[in-house]
Amino acid sequence: MNGVDDGDLARLFRAALKGDEEAYGNFLNGAAGLVRAWARRRIVFGGLEAEDIVQETLLAIHVKRHTWRADGPVAPWLYAIAKHKLVDALRRQGRYPRVEISEVEDQLPSPETETLRDWEIGRALQTLTPGQRSVVTAISIEGCTIAEAARSLDMNETAVRVALHRGLAAIAKRFGRE
Template identity: 35%
Template structure:
């Protein structure tokens, strides 16, 4: 049986409060969720799926102190999983088609728990185009700084600065500072 968002959050908070049994239960409950998450995205790569599940569980364990108890747990956990998957693709130099981006960015049935799924295009439309393109090239499509600079006819430092400023502006917008 799959744990609900409330159950996952209750286990996470229990673990943060020192309940080792709740923390162990959380990690066990996440295994099938993460396995399905990665299996849908990594076809015919069972060994890689298990490796990514383990990496994600370790990251959730080591970064549990960054979890905000006032927010839903599943979107936070799947954000960690997405980062691990992106790291995996970068290590193996696999690039994803933009056509499948929505499937990767939307968490496994938990988008309702976070209020609504994040619309990347809408969010990027709120910052200057140069910054949005640099973020899309490097963070969404997985291009290196060199590749993004060549694509846009920009210097590498200009791409880095655009990504930095764009991410800073997006973070401020998400915090409600803008």
């Protein structure tokens, strides 16, 4: 348990609850070490710091110290509080964690990957008829709406929808995604 014995922590916390300030300081130091190690193992995305979880947990321990059962172990109680503080922090952070580009830049595709992607798109478009190719290019690559594509290609919207559907179906069939 990271060099701190649960029995020692419980003994220190019991003394602290009876008013021993030195025992309380020692308890908080030991608890901080446990929570810090625990939080470091669980924080996997950027944007959260283990030390923030430690501070929030220590504050909650102080506020909720009366809820600990003096006849029980203290570590599970500490970890339960820390878990709730971690969940609260993740909720505050939102659905998508904030990650610095420098943390993931080695995982970003290289410029050669983009060239390969362009080549694959061109290869897929070559399998289509000229009408399907122009519709798929206008809508899927250039981002036109059905109405815009119909106007620019001098077609009606129904014909554009049919050509798009047939073109995408042909690409899926040709490249194994039926």
